[in-house]
Amino acid sequence: MALDDRKSQFTFVGTSPDRPDGLDKVTGRAKYGADAYAPGMLHGAILRSPHAHARIVKIDTSKAEAHKDVKAVVTRADFAKVPFKPGLEGEFWNVLENVMAGDKALYDGHAVAAVAATSALSARDALKLIDVEYEVLPHVTDVDKAMAPDAPVIREGAADYSVPEGMHPNVVRYHESGHGDVEAGFAEADLVIEDRFVTEATHQGYIEPHACLASLGNDGKGELWCTTQGHWIAQKTCAALLGIETAQLRVSASEIGGGFGGKTTVFIEPVALALSRKANRPVKIVMTRSEVFRATGPTSSASMDVKIGMKKDGTISAAQGVFRLQGGAFPGAPGDLTAMCAFAPYNLTNVKQTGYDVMSNRPKQAAYRAPGAPMAAFAVESVIDEMCNELGLDPVEVRLKNAAHEGTKASFGPRYERIGLVETLEAAKAHPHYSAPLKPGQGRGISCGFWFNHGGETSVSLALSEDGSAQLMVGTPDIGGSRASMALMAAEVLGIPYENIRVTIADTATLGYNDVSHGSRVTYASGLATIKAAHHAVEKLCERAAAKWGIPVDAVKWENGCAVPSGSNAGDFDPMPLADITADMGSTGGPISGHFEATPEGAGVSFGTHIVDAEVDPETGKTSITRYTVIQDAGKAIHPSYVEGQFQGGAAQGIGWALNEEYVYGEDGRLQNSIFLDYRVPVASDLPMIDTVIVEVPNPGHPFGVRGVGETGIVPPLAAIANAVSNAAGVRMRQLPMSPPRILAALKGNG
Amino acid sequence: MVEVHLWSGLRSLTGGQQVVEVQARTTGELLRELVRIHPQLKGPIDAGVSIAVDGRVIATGLTEPIPEGSEVYLMQRLRGG
Numbered sequence: 001m002a003l004d005d006r007k008s009q010f011t012f013v014g015t016s017p018d019r020p021d022g023l024d025k026v027t028g029r030a031k032y033g034a035d036a037y038a039p040g041m042l043h044g045a046i047l048r049s050p051h052a053h054a055r056i057v058k059i060d061t062s063k064a065e066a067h068k069d070v071k072a073v074v075t076r077a078d079f080a081k082v083p084f085k086p087g088l089e090g091e092f093w094n095v096l097e098n099v100m101a102g103d104k105a106l107y108d109g110h111a112v113a114a115v116a117a118t119s120a121l122s123a124r125d126a127l128k129l130i131d132v133e134y135e136v137l138p139h140v141t142d143v144d145k146a147m148a149p150d151a152p153v154i155r156e157g158a159a160d161y162s163v164p165e166g167m168h169p170n171v172v173r174y175h176e177s178g179h180g181d182v183e184a185g186f187a188e189a190d191l192v193i194e195d196r197f198v199t200e201a202t203h204q205g206y207i208e209p210h211a212c213l214a215s216l217g218n219d220g221k222g223e224l225w226c227t228t229q230g231h232w233i234a235q236k237t238c239a240a241l242l243g244i245e246t247a248q249l250r251v252s253a254s255e256i257g258g259g260f261g262g263k264t265t266v267f268i269e270p271v272a273l274a275l276s277r278k279a280n281r282p283v284k285i286v287m288t289r290s291e292v293f294r295a296t297g298p299t300s301s302a303s304m305d306v307k308i309g310m311k312k313d314g315t316i317s318a319a320q321g322v323f324r325l326q327g328g329a330f331p332g333a334p335g336d337l338t339a340m341c342a343f344a345p346y347n348l349t350n351v352k353q354t355g356y357d358v359m360s361n362r363p364k365q366a367a368y369r370a371p372g373a374p375m376a377a378f379a380v381e382s383v384i385d386e387m388c389n390e391l392g393l394d395p396v397e398v399r400l401k402n403a404a405h406e407g408t409k410a411s412f413g414p415r416y417e418r419i420g421l422v423e424t425l426e427a428a429k430a431h432p433h434y435s436a437p438l439k440p441g442q443g444r445g446i447s448c449g450f451w452f453n454h455g456g457e458t459s460v461s462l463a464l465s466e467d468g469s470a471q472l473m474v475g476t477p478d479i480g481g482s483r484a485s486m487a488l489m490a491a492e493v494l495g496i497p498y499e500n501i502r503v504t505i506a507d508t509a510t511l512g513y514n515d516v517s518h519g520s521r522v523t524y525a526s527g528l529a530t531i532k533a534a535h536h537a538v539e540k541l542c543e544r545a546a547a548k549w550g551i552p553v554d555a556v557k558w559e560n561g562c563a564v565p566s567g568s569n570a571g572d573f574d575p576m577p578l579a580d581i582t583a584d585m586g587s588t589g590g591p592i593s594g595h596f597e598a599t600p601e602g603a604g605v606s607f608g609t610h611i612v613d614a615e616v617d618p619e620t621g622k623t624s625i626t627r628y629t630v631i632q633d634a635g636k637a638i639h640p641s642y643v644e645g646q647f648q649g650g651a652a653q654g655i656g657w658a659l660n661e662e663y664v665y666g667e668d669g670r671l672q673n674s675i676f677l678d679y680r681v682p683v684a685s686d687l688p689m690i691d692t693v694i695v696e697v698p699n700p701g702h703p704f705g706v707r708g709v710g711e712t713g714i715v716p717p718l719a720a721i722a723n724a725v726s727n728a729a730g731v732r733m734r735q736l737p738m739s740p741p742r743i744l745a746a747l748k749g750n751g
Numbered sequence: 752m753v754e755v756h757l758w759s760g761l762r763s764l765t766g767g768q769q770v771v772e773v774q775a776r777t778t779g780e781l782l783r784e785l786v787r788i789h790p791q792l793k794g795p796i797d798a799g800v801s802i803a804v805d806g807r808v809i810a811t812g813l814t815e816p817i818p819e820g821s822e823v824y825l826m827q828r829l830r831g832g
């Protein structure tokens with residue numbers, strides 16, 4: 001339900017007008033990453049390691065360089081030669097190592113060299129002329145095997161302060177938190193269940209592959225066009241990796257065909273810039289789908305042990321979890337976040353969570369909406385479901401009984417401010433879906449989910465035109481409808497129609513720094529900045545009106561798009577519309593703009609509850625999702641149909657992750673399913689209609705009450721679907737994906 | 752004085768202490784004080800931390816005020832997708 005029937009204190013916020021990018025997208029006019037061209041442009045291609053783990057003994061590029069169509073060849077030697085020096089350490093060094101291998105190829109698909117040629121075909125052909133001599137090393141791709149004492153070491157010295165002594169060098173980060181006494185809590189329980197759960201890596205599966213057009217001269221000045229969730233981080237990272245000044249590289253974000261966290265870093269962009277610098281011509285690189293799968297960030301895979309104690313009345317007396325995540329051949333798997341999110345929905349006296357970040361010979365993991373949280377929910381919510389079944393308790397009532405609320409001490413430490421979990425559970429209980437009868441062979445699953453949300457560095461600029469329209473420049477690429485939301489929030493403050501505001505994603509040369517579009521931060525942080533920038537412009541509009549009327553500025557207020565006297569003592573003047581003030585602004589003090597730059601710190605956490613019905617075919621093991629309802633707290637839905645889209649998108653991606661999607665590695669450590677034919681994402685015919693309920697418990701940290709909604713929607717689906725499938729099949733499913741062969745095996749194992 | 756609650760994984764760096772008392776009016780001062788009292792906390796703090804003040808999670812800001820008597824938790828730096 002899209003809130004159309006609700007009354008509101010807002011005029012524009014809470015309505016769902018047409019999207020401003022709609023016409024361009026349906027007519028093919030929108031320019032994506034691969035839609036840029038430049039005079040004299042070359043095409044780049046990247047040579048990738050066929051080995052999961054190998055020392056690079058020698059790279060001979062001479063034959064490729066001699067090819068008539070080849071204008072440049074680069075290897076690691078062509079990047080900033082400053083390993084581990086200040087400015088290129090930590091994550092910058094990891095990213096450099098990932099975009100172009102150094103001494104070792106660390107996973108199947110790791111870039112080892114690149115060429116730029118006059119055509120894409122010539123570039124790909126020229127890759128075959130590069131001779132790489134490898135010394136193949138033992139590899140490991142499984143998280144548990146990577147932690148075992150005999151596992152090959154991926155990189156010595158990568159572990160930080162947090163790792164306890166005696167652990168394998170592949171364990172690079174360790175997290176432990178919680179409160180109370182879990183052993184005492186388990187002793188109080190009437191039922192204790194401990195279980196092990198496993199999830200495979202999945203890819204964000206954005207339809208648009210990575211693509212860019214780069215130009216970099218020997219003067220250190222460059223231009224980069226790319227598909228990205230954050231062009232300032234692309235600017236900063238590329239500048240560091242190429243040893244140039246940040247401000248000399250201008251980066252523009254293209255329209256983006258999906259990101260979901262996977263486009264929050266760089267892959268091909270520094271390579272294209274290095275090729276361009278060497279060839280002295282613009283270079284375009286477009287990844288193939290296979291390259292996207294092999295060399296860009298999938299999620300972590302996970303192995304998890306969860307133990308929960310419950311009293312007969314459903315009270316959880318203790319909860320404990322161990323979460324092991326592999327994040328590829330680099331530190332960064334979100335074992336800490338997995339642990340911190342695992343029990344966050346519940347009000348627990350005794351809780352303990354442990355997370356491990358483990359390296360393996362796989363591509364560097366990247367965020368995928370609420371990184372790490374969906375796996376934790378799968379394990380925890382599965383155990384809770386099993387306990388409800390054993391104790392004969394209603395799964396929503398049990399969650400309500402234990403639900404966190406304002407003032408609850410969170411499993412990760414602090415007390416919650418105002419949160420909306422209970423409201424989502426009450427809405428689930430009241431929803432017709434929850435009481436609808438199931439057919440034979442069907443099962444129902446429930447799950448809650450939690451995500452932190454984020455603020456981040458944000459700059460917004462708003463400029464008024466003489467005719468009273470407005471241009472709004474934001475720096476957060478629009479990955480989920482944010483241009484519409486920004487225009488609605490600006491319209492609300494300015495009091496002019498939504499249609500009169502054009503929102504542009506500014507490039508790095510025309511606006512101050514902006515953090516990546518991640519962490520569900522855009523509607524929150526860019527929205528807050530938009531509201532403040534609009535208020536800034538309104539202050540100036542009031543000043544101009546006051547000057548025209550000859551009254552003090554504090555005697556003027558802004559109402560419904562007009563300056564009006566603030567009271568009867570201020571004078572008797574007709575309301576002065578915005579367009580009357582902007583019409584002659586050039587001669588009454590100059591252009592009128594509003595700005596805001598800050599790092600808002602009040603994102604407000606978010607919760608959701610999902611209800612899923614599934615039907616399992618016992619002969620084939622195929623699962624059908626027959627009904628799906630997403631209930632989530634949005635704080636305040638600025639553009640309700642976009643909010644619904646985020647909810648539905650999370651459910652759709654969750655269905656893929658739960659049922660079919662997985663990275664399949666062979667014994668040789670090579671990825672076996674690097675195309676969409678073999679890596680099965682859900683298509684329209686796999687999905688039911690996905691109902692939504694938008695709960696609105698305002699976030700105290702946002703002027704309109706917004707909470708981010710982009711990530712929480714991916715947290716409950718794995719668990720809710722697993723619970724539905726387990727209840728339908730009559731056997732607990734502890735491993736994802738629940739593909740037909742796994743379901744058949746589980747049914748067989750269950751007799 | 753403000754009591755700062757650490758996550759339990761940090762106890763190995765503070766001689767077993769999970770609550771550290773510091774004199775600090777801002778989040779930045781708080782982090783500086785923590786490192787002064789327990790130098791081994793420099794590692795995790797440099798790696799990035801977030802701070803919750805009375806339940807409000809401050810992801811990165813060093814200038815956020817810490818009212819006297821507020822409940823303060825150190826958290827791992829949050830990341831998103």
